[in-house]
Amino acid sequence: MYGAAAALTTLFGSVALSERPGEAPRPPGRGTIRFENRQTQSQVRFILNNGTTDDKPIIDSTLGGVALLDFDNDGYLDIFFTNGARIPGLVKENESFCNRLYRNNHDGTFTDVTQHAGLKGEGYSMGVAAADFDNDGWTDLYVTGVNRNVLYHNNGDGTFTDITERAGVSGRDANGKKLWSVGAAWVDYDNDGYLDLFVVNYLDWSPENSKVCGEEGKRLSCSPALYHGLPNYLFRNNHDGTFTDVSAETGIAGQIGKGMSAAVADYNDDGFIDIFVANDNERNFLFRNTNGRTFAEVGVEATVGYNQDGLPVSSMGVDFRDLNNDGRPDLAITALGGDMFPLFRNEGHGFFSAATYQSKLGVRSLTMSGWGIGAYDFDNDGQKDLFTANSHVSENAEFYGHHKYRQPNAVFQNQGDGTFQDATAEAGPSLRLAAAHRGIAFGDLNNDGRIDVVVSAIGSPAEILYNTSIGARHWILIQVEGRKSNRDGIGTKIRLTGQSGLVQFNQVTTAVGYASSSDKRVHFGLGSDTTIREIELRWPSGRIQSVHNVRCDQLLKVMEE
Amino acid sequence: MRPVLFSMLMIQSVTAIAAEDSCAGSKLRLASLDKALQHKDVAGAQTILRELEQQFPKCDELWLPKGRILAAQGDLAPAEDAFFAYIRLRPEDARGYYQVAQLLLDQGDDQRAANFATAALSYQAEYPEALIIKGQILAMRGRNAEAQQLLEKACKLDPDNAEAHFQLGTLFDSRKRNTEAVTQFEKAVSLRPWDPRPWDYLALNLEPLGENEKAESAYHKGLAVNAGRLYDSFLDYNYGRFLMKQNRLTESKEHLDRAVRLTPATRAVHYEHGKLNLLLKNYQEARIDGERALALPDPSGVILDLQVYYLLTTVYQRLGEEALARKYAELSRTTGVPVQAGERN
Numbered sequence: 001m002y003g004a005a006a007a008l009t010t011l012f013g014s015v016a017l018s019e020r021p022g023e024a025p026r027p028p029g030r031g032t033i034r035f036e037n038r039q040t041q042s043q044v045r046f047i048l049n050n051g052t053t054d055d056k057p058i059i060d061s062t063l064g065g066v067a068l069l070d071f072d073n074d075g076y077l078d079i080f081f082t083n084g085a086r087i088p089g090l091v092k093e094n095e096s097f098c099n100r101l102y103r104n105n106h107d108g109t110f111t112d113v114t115q116h117a118g119l120k121g122e123g124y125s126m127g128v129a130a131a132d133f134d135n136d137g138w139t140d141l142y143v144t145g146v147n148r149n150v151l152y153h154n155n156g157d158g159t160f161t162d163i164t165e166r167a168g169v170s171g172r173d174a175n176g177k178k179l180w181s182v183g184a185a186w187v188d189y190d191n192d193g194y195l196d197l198f199v200v201n202y203l204d205w206s207p208e209n210s211k212v213c214g215e216e217g218k219r220l221s222c223s224p225a226l227y228h229g230l231p232n233y234l235f236r237n238n239h240d241g242t243f244t245d246v247s248a249e250t251g252i253a254g255q256i257g258k259g260m261s262a263a264v265a266d267y268n269d270d271g272f273i274d275i276f277v278a279n280d281n282e283r284n285f286l287f288r289n290t291n292g293r294t295f296a297e298v299g300v301e302a303t304v305g306y307n308q309d310g311l312p313v314s315s316m317g318v319d320f321r322d323l324n325n326d327g328r329p330d331l332a333i334t335a336l337g338g339d340m341f342p343l344f345r346n347e348g349h350g351f352f353s354a355a356t357y358q359s360k361l362g363v364r365s366l367t368m369s370g371w372g373i374g375a376y377d378f379d380n381d382g383q384k385d386l387f388t389a390n391s392h393v394s395e396n397a398e399f400y401g402h403h404k405y406r407q408p409n410a411v412f413q414n415q416g417d418g419t420f421q422d423a424t425a426e427a428g429p430s431l432r433l434a435a436a437h438r439g440i441a442f443g444d445l446n447n448d449g450r451i452d453v454v455v456s457a458i459g460s461p462a463e464i465l466y467n468t469s470i471g472a473r474h475w476i477l478i479q480v481e482g483r484k485s486n487r488d489g490i491g492t493k494i495r496l497t498g499q500s501g502l503v504q505f506n507q508v509t510t511a512v513g514y515a516s517s518s519d520k521r522v523h524f525g526l527g528s529d530t531t532i533r534e535i536e537l538r539w540p541s542g543r544i545q546s547v548h549n550v551r552c553d554q555l556l557k558v559m560e561e
Numbered sequence: 562m563r564p565v566l567f568s569m570l571m572i573q574s575v576t577a578i579a580a581e582d583s584c585a586g587s588k589l590r591l592a593s594l595d596k597a598l599q600h601k602d603v604a605g606a607q608t609i610l611r612e613l614e615q616q617f618p619k620c621d622e623l624w625l626p627k628g629r630i631l632a633a634q635g636d637l638a639p640a641e642d643a644f645f646a647y648i649r650l651r652p653e654d655a656r657g658y659y660q661v662a663q664l665l666l667d668q669g670d671d672q673r674a675a676n677f678a679t680a681a682l683s684y685q686a687e688y689p690e691a692l693i694i695k696g697q698i699l700a701m702r703g704r705n706a707e708a709q710q711l712l713e714k715a716c717k718l719d720p721d722n723a724e725a726h727f728q729l730g731t732l733f734d735s736r737k738r739n740t741e742a743v744t745q746f747e748k749a750v751s752l753r754p755w756d757p758r759p760w761d762y763l764a765l766n767l768e769p770l771g772e773n774e775k776a777e778s779a780y781h782k783g784l785a786v787n788a789g790r791l792y793d794s795f796l797d798y799n800y801g802r803f804l805m806k807q808n809r810l811t812e813s814k815e816h817l818d819r820a821v822r823l824t825p826a827t828r829a830v831h832y833e834h835g836k837l838n839l840l841l842k843n844y845q846e847a848r849i850d851g852e853r854a855l856a857l858p859d860p861s862g863v864i865l866d867l868q869v870y871y872l873l874t875t876v877y878q879r880l881g882e883e884a885l886a887r888k889y890a891e892l893s894r895t896t897g898v899p900v901q902a903g904e905r906n
Contacts, residue, residue: 213904220904300890303875310868338769357808367771393905401738
């Protein structure tokens with residue numbers, strides 16, 4: 001599939017970044033994954049406020065999207081947090097409910113620039129998707145929510161403008177009813193060079209039909225089974241700052257689910273990007289893209305609709321990436337305690353096989369309730385690991401059983417043989433912190449070649465987890481810029497062949513995990529390889545481009561020819 | 562309540578016989594007889610009963626073990642007659658009513674069993690065995706809070722009553738209160754280590770707590786005593802599933818193969834066997850398992866139709882049976898699951 005002749009290499013930037021001089025030579029083999037929470041030093045003071053009430057309405061448990069984006073194009077990732085609102089009014093009545101944008105000061109600290117940026121937000125926010133939808137070189141933001149979805153255009157001067165109504169992406173249906181949206185994904189489904197918008201809708205909930213569950217004084221979050229599901233939205237980009245709702249004509253609206261998040265990848269390698277939707281307690285959806293025109297929902301046929309036991313699980317977050325370096329994107333999903341985190345291995349020919357047991361992820365995750373998830377090579381050994389943000393749904397769960405509401409996050413180290421080992425215990429004290437974790441965004445905050453993690457938590461300070469892995473080795477970050485393809489290059493498939501011959505695969509996407517948006521730059525761990533034999537890019541436009549003999553430990557910028 | 566019961570029993574009015582004297586000196590042997598029955602040692606119990614009948618021919622007490630032996634042998638009507646004979650002789654002794662209640666419950670007649678348990682409790686309000694039966698029946702009817710109250714009372718009255726702890730454990734198990742279930746099953750196995758059932762339940766409740774080593778140990782201990790009248794035919798099934806989750810497929814196969822032999826009319830064992838064969842890429846065998854599972858009804862809903870359809874979808878796809886794969890994919894898409902609990906705990 002990657003056998004086409006390489007085109008001429010085009011580099012427009014090659015920037016050597018910190019190589020951590022002075023570090024001792026690393027031992028061969030796999031490193032120890034470690035994280036250090038530098039929230040205090042970072043001056044990020046964000047606390048996710050769900051505005052809950054004694055009745056614990058279902059919306060209070062499902063918020064918390066985070067984005068890592070470089071909104072000011074200074075080469076460093078900034079952080080955006082979504083936030084809740086007062087219930088039942090669903091209004092951000094005070095500062096504690098505001099969404100927040102923190103600018104990276106390049107020295108480990110961040111400055112809250114929310115006010116200046118105009119991003120305080122409205123309504124009860126849930127998730128966020130970041131990308132440059134109008135190809136102007138500045139990353140825009142789409143914020144989802146219960147009663148408001150907002151598209152913010154990045155003005156390039158540190159401010160954003162709400163263009164939701166003009167753009168036609170308010171999330172209201174034909175009757176003017178706003179659907180509760182949780183996740184969203186930017187994706188160029190028709191390969192026309194402009195990013196389209198997929199919006200994941202959850203339940204038909206309103207303050208008026210809100211159910212109450214559990215005993216008085218120790219209410220629980222109600223099951224989604226008590227509410228009707230909703231269709232998702234697909235908005236096609238009209239190239240003029242507006243979008244057209246193509247949900248019906250593409251077949252997206254025909255499927256009613258209880259969607260929490262979406263991840264995108266070309267799972268069948270036909271050149272068109274496909275969309276996976278994690279549904280809560282319902283069959284998951286895999287929307288197979290049919291030549292950029294329509295979608296067929298094939299979750300059951302591809303055997304990713306249900307878990308290994310043939311049952312729906314409380315799917316929360318998802319990442320859609322190649323976990324075993326065979327060139328085929330796999331699916332890693334979080335779910336609630338008792339469900340186990342499903343893992344589906346892409347076998348090719350349109351099939352997946354459930355690998356939850358075989359990967360050893362199942363038994364390890366049995367007691368965890370997961371939200372955000374990401375597949376990244378945290379120890380730079382050439383194998384993608386998994387990180388999950390954990391917490392039970394219900395704040396009062398502990399009154400009723402053995403489930404803990406506040407749970408530590410978890411990291412699973414890829415053993416390179418199809419299995420994962422729970423490496424949380426060795427990952428440092430920051431991963432022992434129990435909290436009501438929700439969204440995660442992944443990216444390299446300090447450009448040191450190690451993937452960092454930002455996690456939101458209800459009622460607790462967000463965690464700014466710097467990757468301090470021991471024995472982490474060489475790496476490369478690749479930032480692509482599309483010309484015929486969308487400018488962010490979302491959907492670009494990258495095959496990297498290291499000096500040692502190790503071949504790895506990844507893709508450009510920001511839709512990662514739960515209601516969150518991660519660094520658009522693509523990271524590869526290189527192990528002991530100091531040079532890369534070849535990097536091959538397959539752009540959404542169909543163009544295939546290669547770069548040869550690339551030095552490790554740098555940010556490589558590649559522009560589409 | 563009592564007159565109604567008596568009417569139902571059609572018990573003739575009898576004069577209670579002061580039988581204490583007729584049983585004098587039998588107490589120790591009766592205790593041995595009871596122990597033998599607890600261990601399901603029917604032959605041993607019969608031997609002791611014969612001795613007692615010779616030594617104490619007029620002892621009323623002997624009707625109870627006689628009925629229990631008959632029940633253990635499957636002679637249910639004579640067993641019931643024996644218990645009624647005892648009730649006629651000692652109408653105010655709760656034990657006669659309890660034995661009838663237990664007999665009826667074992668036959669699935671929970672309505673009548675509840676009536677007799679109530680009668681027993683009317684004569685002896687703090688009778689642990691009758692409380693256990695009543696608690697079991699309430700649990701079966703979904704009256705969990707009341708059931709829990711009675712079973713906890715039974716445990717309190719008789720802390721060494723293994724059955725009380727076992728039943729309370731199963732109540733917690735059914736409500737996924739695994740930690741509390743484990744506590745009760747641990748107590749039950751400490752009191753009755755020869756009974757494989759609480760070992761099985763203990764393991765099943767340790768699994769969701771992530772206590773895999775302890776769960777495996779419990780499975781091993783259960784399998785070591787899994788023989789005789791207390792044989793737990795699902796122990797191999799549960800242990801095979803456990804091993805499959807651990808990706809120990811060869812070991813899993815040994816136990817799931819045995820489970821299929823032991824309970825061939827159970828959908829769940831064929832389903833799990835099919836899942837295992839799918840993992841082992843034995844697609845043809847998985848197909849046979851799946852089709853067998855499909856043919857077997859599962860009124861208790863352990864394995865839903867949806868699960869079988871989805872298994873068959875996957876298997877047929879792997880075998881290239883496209884039309885069948887499409888058929889079962891459509892069924893998988895349209896078949897629902899029972900409405901789950903309204904809350905998330």
